[in-house]
Amino acid sequence: MLDTPNLDRRAERYKATVAEIIQAAWELARAGGLAGLSLRELASKVGMRAPSLYSYFDSKNAIYDAMYAQGAREFLERETRLPFTGDPLEDLKTITHFFFDFSTEDPVRYQLLFQRSIPGFQPSPESFAISIKGLEVLRERLTAMGFNEPDMLDLVTAVGTGLTSQQISNDPGGDRWARLVDESVDMLINHLNRMKRRSER
Amino acid sequence: MLDTPNLDRRAERYKATVAEIIQAAWELARAGGLAGLSLRELASKVGMRAPSLYSYFDSKNAIYDAMYAQGAREFLERETRLPFTGDPLEDLKTITHFFFDFSTEDPVRYQLLFQRSIPGFQPSPESFAISIKGLEVLRERLTAMGFNEPDMLDLVTAVGTGLTSQQISNDPGGDRWARLVDESVDMLINHLNRMKRRSER
DNA sequence: GTCTATATTTGGATAGAC
DNA sequence: GTCTATCCAAATATAGAC
Numbered sequence: 001m002l003d004t005p006n007l008d009r010r011a012e013r014y015k016a017t018v019a020e021i022i023q024a025a026w027e028l029a030r031a032g033g034l035a036g037l038s039l040r041e042l043a044s045k046v047g048m049r050a051p052s053l054y055s056y057f058d059s060k061n062a063i064y065d066a067m068y069a070q071g072a073r074e075f076l077e078r079e080t081r082l083p084f085t086g087d088p089l090e091d092l093k094t095i096t097h098f099f100f101d102f103s104t105e106d107p108v109r110y111q112l113l114f115q116r117s118i119p120g121f122q123p124s125p126e127s128f129a130i131s132i133k134g135l136e137v138l139r140e141r142l143t144a145m146g147f148n149e150p151d152m153l154d155l156v157t158a159v160g161t162g163l164t165s166q167q168i169s170n171d172p173g174g175d176r177w178a179r180l181v182d183e184s185v186d187m188l189i190n191h192l193n194r195m196k197r198r199s200e201r
Numbered sequence: 202m203l204d205t206p207n208l209d210r211r212a213e214r215y216k217a218t219v220a221e222i223i224q225a226a227w228e229l230a231r232a233g234g235l236a237g238l239s240l241r242e243l244a245s246k247v248g249m250r251a252p253s254l255y256s257y258f259d260s261k262n263a264i265y266d267a268m269y270a271q272g273a274r275e276f277l278e279r280e281t282r283l284p285f286t287g288d289p290l291e292d293l294k295t296i297t298h299f300f301f302d303f304s305t306e307d308p309v310r311y312q313l314l315f316q317r318s319i320p321g322f323q324p325s326p327e328s329f330a331i332s333i334k335g336l337e338v339l340r341e342r343l344t345a346m347g348f349n350e351p352d353m354l355d356l357v358t359a360v361g362t363g364l365t366s367q368q369i370s371n372d373p374g375g376d377r378w379a380r381l382v383d384e385s386v387d388m389l390i391n392h393l394n395r396m397k398r399r400s401e402r
Numbered sequence: 403g404t405c406t407a408t409a410t411t412t413g414g415a416t417a418g419a420c
Numbered sequence: 421g422t423c424t425a426t427c428c429a430a431a432t433a434t435a436g437a438c
Contacts, residue, residue, distance in 0.1 A: 014421095033320045035236060039414065051416075052422050060414065115370060117318065119234045154367070155381055155388075162363020166355070169316060180356055187356075187392040195384075215403095240432065252433080253404050261432065 018056050020046055022066050029067075029108045034118055037063075061121050064112070068123045071109045072130035075102060079137050088145035093185045095141055096160050100181055103164045110168065114161070147192045149199065155191070159184050219257050221247055223267050230268075230309045235319055238264075262322050265313070269324045272310045273331035276303060280338050289346035294386045296342055297361050301382055304365045311369065315362070348393045350400065356392070360385050 024045040029037050039060060043050040057063050082098055084091045103110040111117060113131060123131070139153055147153075163184060167177040225246040230238050240261060244251040258264050283299055285292045304311040312318060314332060324332070340354055348354075364385060368378035 017421095036320055038412080040412085048421095049423060050414080051424085054415075055421050111318075115366075117312075119237055151381060151384075154378060155385065158363035158367045158378055158381065158385070159360060160363070161367055162359035162361070165316075165366055166359045166362055177355060177359055180352060180359065183352075183392075183396075184356065184359070187388060190391065191384075191388040239430080241430085249403095250405065251431095252406090252435095255433075256403055 014056075017046075018066070021053065021056055021063070022070060025063055025067055026108070029112075030106070034064075034108050034111055064118060064121045065124050065127055068112055069127040069130060071113045072123075072127060072134065075113065075134050076130060076137075078102065079134055084141070086144075088147075089185070089189050091141055091145065092156070092189060093182060095138060096156075096163075096185050097181055099160050100164050100167070100178065104167050104178070107168045107172065110164070145192075146196060149195070152192055152195060156188060159188055215257075218247075219267075222254065222257055222264070223271060226264055226268055227309070230313075231307070235265075235309050235312055265319060265322045266325050266328055269313055270328040270331060272314045273324075273328060273335065276314065276335050277331060277338075279303065280335055285342070287345075289348075290386070290390050292342055292346065293357070293390060294383060296339060297357075297364075297386050298382055300361050301365050301368070301379065305368050305379070308369045308373065311365070346393075347397060350396070353393050353396060357389060360389055 021042065025037060025042055028041055028045060032041075037060075039050045039053055042063075043053050053063075057066070079095070079098060082094055084094065103114065116122070122128075135157075138156070142148065142153055142156065163177045163181060167174070171177065222243065226238060226243055229242055229246060233242075238261075240251045240254055243264075244254050254264075258267070280296070280299060283295050285295065304315065317323070323329075336358075339357070343349065343354055343357065364378045364382060368375070372378065
């Protein structure tokens with residue numbers, strides 16, 4: 001049959017258009033805010049009229065969901081590729097820097113993935129599952145370091161989130177809190193060791 | 202003259218209506234999100250039609266600004282009344298608990314005051330000045346404890362913000378991060394002392 | 403100071419021709 | 421798959437009568 005290649009090409013073209021739409025959506029969101037994204041603008045940016053988008057996505061929320069899934073996948077892939085050494089201090093620094101950099105390099109993505117502050121939108125279970133895995137990697141890292149209590153994980157995420165959100169809110173584009181990441185991880189490790197000794201008694 | 206009492210009463214009635222509108226605005230924002238606040242709904246809640254609100258506020262943003270100012274004033278008043286002892290550890294715990302409790306008891310207020318994530322809205326300089334004073338109290342407290350470097354203040358705000366935002370985002374109404382506040386302040390104090398020793402060398 | 407009526411803009415989403 | 425045309429809903433804000 002000669003049909004199969006044609007079908008393939010059509011499917012590929014379709015997928016490429018989907019990717020182009022998502023890409024344009026990120027750009028508009030970065031420019032005008034996540035909540036400010038409008039379908040008319042989005043369509044116009046990819047050379048379409050608004051109704052044509054519905055050939056690719058069922059709704060506006062479906063677009064947010066695709067963005068969410070892409071962001072979570074990206075996070076997971078980069079996290080998985082991090083070069084861990086086995087040294088607790090170094091490894092916790094690596095993962096904290098990674099979270100900080102990933103978040104601050106695209107605040108809109110941070111908002112969508114980690115603040116879920118967009119009214120009426122919740123990621124689909126499939127998309128959410130991807131981002132659960134991201135936290136799981138951190139949990140496993142901490143366990144490998146001997147820090148396996150839930151409170152320890154919560155403390156680490158609190159510090160990482162705090163540095164990140166202060167950087168984004170109060171010094172966007174700067175390094176006022178970025179400079180404190182290493183320092184904060186030293187602080188954390190010291191304290192996690194104290195917690196560990198305490199719980200071993 | 203008999204006019205003055207009447208004028209007073211009118212002015213008081215007017216002020217009372219303004220207060221009632223702001224109160225209703227908070228309630229609607231808590232129910233349907235800060236960005237979701239609509240003038241129709243707001244007017245309806247106080248027994249008016251939307252255009253009548255313009256007798257009290259110039260615009261929707263003026264309403265946000267009044268909410269912001271009220272929240273910042275409330276923060277400052279309660280912060281000023283905190284019972285400080287002079288013991289660094291206790292005092293930092295007091296102020297951190299205060300920030301955490303104030304923020305988590307009303308996440309919408311937290312969002313308006315500390316995340317400024319409402320598109321197109323920026324507090325007026327007068328309103329913003331109130332909230333600057335709030336941070337100033339913390340700075341003075343830290344200075345009184347001998348922790349007077351900017352990095353130390355930034356580290357403290359990062360930890361406070363992180364605990365708070367994790368609590369609000371990932372365990373609303375619960376106490377998963379609330380239970381870590383004392384622990385985190387211990388951690389902070391230990392580290393601030395290390396920083397101090399380091400900088401004294 | 404409050405109303406009705408309306409201007410104006412904008413949004414998401416659908417119907418149906420091509 | 422894309423379009424035009426349209427629906428429908430909602431928003432902020434203004435004009436002008438009372």
